[in-house]
Amino acid sequence: MSRPTLHTIGYEDAPLDAFLDTLKGAGVTLLVDTRERAQSRRRGYSKTALSEALQEQGIGYRHLRALGTPPAIRKAYKLDRDFAALTAGYTLHLATQQSALEELGHLAAQEHVALLCYERNPGECHRSLIARRLQDMGLVGGVEDLMV
Secondary structure (H helix, E strand, O other): OOOOOEEEEEOOOOOHHHHHHHHHHOOOOEEEEOOOOOOOOOOOOOHHHHHHHHHHOOOEEEEOHHHOOOHHHHHHHHHHOOHHHHHHHHHHHHOOOHHHHHHHHHHHHHOOEEEEEOOOOHHHOHHHHHHHHHHHOOOOOOEEEEOO
8 A cells, every 4th residue: 555645735835725735735724833832923824714715625634733933942942043953853743743644544555635834945844853753663655845
């Protein structure tokens, strides 16, 4: 049995319409929000507004708060932009989130999932660490980063 492909996407600098078009073009059926707090200063990207916009496009929305970056790790990263330090701290956090990871793996087996966070570049975002962990667990096959 083949393992599903997992997509990731960031909304930094992305107009909402282009963001939604990118998801639809990739065939995404479920957007999994991996932000600890599903709020945004960007219009249309807070939890309620985003889930409504997605629903209009036929795309589901699920917020997995447990997979968000804990506040202390996020705050330290904002200060020095040291992704190696974020990786170390977040990897320890992720090791305590087995049930959320298994839930995400189950969702990916049932739907065409994209992981959401803010950063445009997945190499500077914790969503890449989630995707790698799911691959290591054998829950997903490939990972495709969508760029808006």
